Amino acid sequence: MADVELKRLQDLYDNGVLTDEEYQRLRERAEEVPEREVLSTGMHLLDTRLNGGILSGSLVALIADPLAMPGMFLYHFCESRRTVYFTTDRKAEYVRQDIASSNFEPKELQFVDVYSHHYLDDRGDLRTGGDYEDRRTLDFVMDRLKRMRVEEEGINIVFDSFSFFENLELQTRQVHLLLNYIYETSKDVNGLTYLLSNSSTEDFNNAMESTCDVVMRAEVDEAEKAMKKVLYIPKLRGGTPPDTAVKYAVESDTGIKVDTSRLV
Numbered sequence: 001m002a003d004v005e006l007k008r009l010q011d012l013y014d015n016g017v018l019t020d021e022e023y024q025r026l027r028e029r030a031e032e033v034p035e036r037e038v039l040s041t042g043m044h045l046l047d048t049r050l051n052g053g054i055l056s057g058s059l060v061a062l063i064a065d066p067l068a069m070p071g072m073f074l075y076h077f078c079e080s081r082r083t084v085y086f087t088t089d090r091k092a093e094y095v096r097q098d099i100a101s102s103n104f105e106p107k108e109l110q111f112v113d114v115y116s117h118h119y120l121d122d123r124g125d126l127r128t129g130g131d132y133e134d135r136r137t138l139d140f141v142m143d144r145l146k147r148m149r150v151e152e153e154g155i156n157i158v159f160d161s162f163s164f165f166e167n168l169e170l171q172t173r174q175v176h177l178l179l180n181y182i183y184e185t186s187k188d189v190n191g192l193t194y195l196l197s198n199s200s201t202e203d204f205n206n207a208m209e210s211t212c213d214v215v216m217r218a219e220v221d222e223a224e225k226a227m228k229k230v231l232y233i234p235k236l237r238g239g240t241p242p243d244t245a246v247k248y249a250v251e252s253d254t255g256i257k258v259d260t261s262r263l264v
Helices: 003-016 018-030 042-051 071-075 091-103 115-119 133-151 162-167 172-189 203-210
Strands: 060-063 083-087 111-115 156-161 190-196 214-221 229-234 247-250 253-260
Touching: 003 018, 018 133, 042 247, 060 172, 060 203, 071 091, 071 156, 071 190, 071 253, 083 091, 083 115, 083 133, 091 111, 111 115, 111 190, 115 133, 133 172, 156 172, 162 172, 162 190, 162 203, 172 190, 190 203
Parallel strands: 060 190, 060 214, 083 111, 083 156, 156 190
Antiparallel strands: 214 229, 229 247, 247 253
């Protein structure tokens, strides 16, 4: 396993993806062969359904209907360990306020405000956008990930949301490159990485589902008089996916409340 990892790092270095410092640091880490262990998601009842949690180093796709309020899951995940939180759909300060007002208590939270970097200039005015700004934002995110691969270990990474990159003027291969680089970063950091997608594009979600180690789907069933929120986990590398779904509700003071009265 270590030989495969060292070859991968050598290829990245030869292709100019890694600097000398990054290559040496990651090579030292690869030679140590970090042990994978099952990590808690921060939600006890969800961990129970997952036989303890998710294998460290896993990349997790949370593909969700916005009405299912998937952000609440992300906030719960932040309570399990130090988290670097990439915000793309709104300013980091608004996400921080939302977390606080919902009574979550993250272990240690650091924001990377992609939204402000992309949409706002130095005066706080909206940018006009375009392919230059899109490439600039991609470079900004890649730079942060490269630094994290060298400096961080055992942390959570959250992208809220990853589907933001679908709407940029980027080539498909560039989005796939970013997805693959996040995957490699998750393995090197050896924590858990969560990518939220609210995209309705089948090809985009299929690419995420193919690459990610774990796939969760949060959906809303409007067939009944009261809307029912349901979480499915059809893919779980390193474990056995639950054969039943999880019914849940969202409460203002406790966040996600799993219904244990019956299985879906």
